[in-house]
Amino acid sequence: MFSTALTWSDLAFLAQGAAMTLAVTAVSVAAGTLLGILFGVIRVQAGPYWSMPLTFVLDVFRSVPLLIQLVLANAFQSIAKLGWAPFTTSCVVLSLYTAAYCTEIVRGGISSVPATTRRAARSLGMTWWQDMRYIVAPLATRVSLPSWIGLTLGVMKDSALVLWLGLIELLRASQILVTRLQEPLFILLICGAIYFLISFPIARLGGYLEKRWSPND
Amino acid sequence: MFNYTFHWNQALKALPQMLDGALITLQIALLSMLIGVVCALALTGFRLSGNRALSGFATAWIEIARNTPALFQIYMAHFGLGNFGIHLSPYTALLVGIAFNNAGYLAENFRGALKAIPDTQARAGRSLGMTALQAFRYIILPQMMRVAFLPTTNQMVWAILMTSLGVTVGMNTDLAGVTQELNARSFRTFEFFALAAVIYYVIAKAVTLAARAIASRMFRY
Numbered sequence: 001m002f003s004t005a006l007t008w009s010d011l012a013f014l015a016q017g018a019a020m021t022l023a024v025t026a027v028s029v030a031a032g033t034l035l036g037i038l039f040g041v042i043r044v045q046a047g048p049y050w051s052m053p054l055t056f057v058l059d060v061f062r063s064v065p066l067l068i069q070l071v072l073a074n075a076f077q078s079i080a081k082l083g084w085a086p087f088t089t090s091c092v093v094l095s096l097y098t099a100a101y102c103t104e105i106v107r108g109g110i111s112s113v114p115a116t117t118r119r120a121a122r123s124l125g126m127t128w129w130q131d132m133r134y135i136v137a138p139l140a141t142r143v144s145l146p147s148w149i150g151l152t153l154g155v156m157k158d159s160a161l162v163l164w165l166g167l168i169e170l171l172r173a174s175q176i177l178v179t180r181l182q183e184p185l186f187i188l189l190i191c192g193a194i195y196f197l198i199s200f201p202i203a204r205l206g207g208y209l210e211k212r213w214s215p216n217d
Numbered sequence: 218m219f220n221y222t223f224h225w226n227q228a229l230k231a232l233p234q235m236l237d238g239a240l241i242t243l244q245i246a247l248l249s250m251l252i253g254v255v256c257a258l259a260l261t262g263f264r265l266s267g268n269r270a271l272s273g274f275a276t277a278w279i280e281i282a283r284n285t286p287a288l289f290q291i292y293m294a295h296f297g298l299g300n301f302g303i304h305l306s307p308y309t310a311l312l313v314g315i316a317f318n319n320a321g322y323l324a325e326n327f328r329g330a331l332k333a334i335p336d337t338q339a340r341a342g343r344s345l346g347m348t349a350l351q352a353f354r355y356i357i358l359p360q361m362m363r364v365a366f367l368p369t370t371n372q373m374v375w376a377i378l379m380t381s382l383g384v385t386v387g388m389n390t391d392l393a394g395v396t397q398e399l400n401a402r403s404f405r406t407f408e409f410f411a412l413a414a415v416i417y418y419v420i421a422k423a424v425t426l427a428a429r430a431i432a433s434r435m436f437r438y
Contacts, residue, residue: 063374063421064414065381067393072414075407079221157286164385171289178296185300188293192285199284 005181017173025156028094036102044110061100090162105147109140142213149206228408238395246376253319260324282321288382290314295386311383330364363436370428374421
């Protein structure tokens, strides 16, 4: 009835691709989040006027297609003779891309903390850092975490584009198998199922947290 | 560091070609949004219909659209449908893929917008003698539009950015495709793609600003 030329080693090949997808995502989200927190705090501290240059640069990362960004970065690193591997280039671009979105999330989180609460902290004798660490951070995390989870999943899905630089991640791995086995639908369905299995539970968790932690329930 | 001469002239000479590509990009994005909005409204209706099969279908569509990469969805339309003997051109495959993606995200937005309007309003309309359709048309829809407008324009920007993925399935008439074709001929990758990036940026900003202008006129009160 149903027969396929797909072997176990092909499935292992797909799993390797999925591991590459997860590796690129993990590195980019980790670096992007750190940068995003830094930029977010800078944006709040500096105010809208002085942070305009930063806002503009980050906005560029959100208004230019990721594919174009990847191609540009790859061309740039070869022009500048940096000798980066495709993995490095992909991670750098995706980190900045993540940071651009994360900055907005962090900024939203910080500004959701009422000014009065922060003033109360300061008048209790807390330093700026203590206020940030013990008052703002816990409250802002509550507001930001659901959107941060959404961002992480978005980056995971967008990381499929790094195939353009020749990195063999999940989608590229399945494309290679499709070319060899000529069973596009079956292999792509497996590939989609893997993406879905990674993404869906985490998306559900995000939705749950959003409901559970929504500030005015 | 830079042992490289930039040839911006070549890229600028190709500007008219690239602007033609930008028009195709806009065309695909607009069409995909139109199809997406219609499908999303249908999906929202299916979900509320109470019919198990219909709401299951809608949920499946929405979850698949939201939990797999857009590029995967385009691949599915281009390579996957070939199993059924349906061979779509890159243009159609791109359009189908993005419209599918848009519909999933927009349906979720519309659902959120519907939720934001209290049931009591529709009931008030009904008790004033409106039919269900009238209540929806004159009470629910205008308020729903107000809530859903901003997310919808965001999705439009996303659709524009997503059209660049067409180049991976052999699309060569949209902005990314034209740029790639020029690049393949001259290997001036950086110059051409930098220009493309500027054009994408301008389009995205123009759409955002236009949407803001429309919103401030439409939702003045």
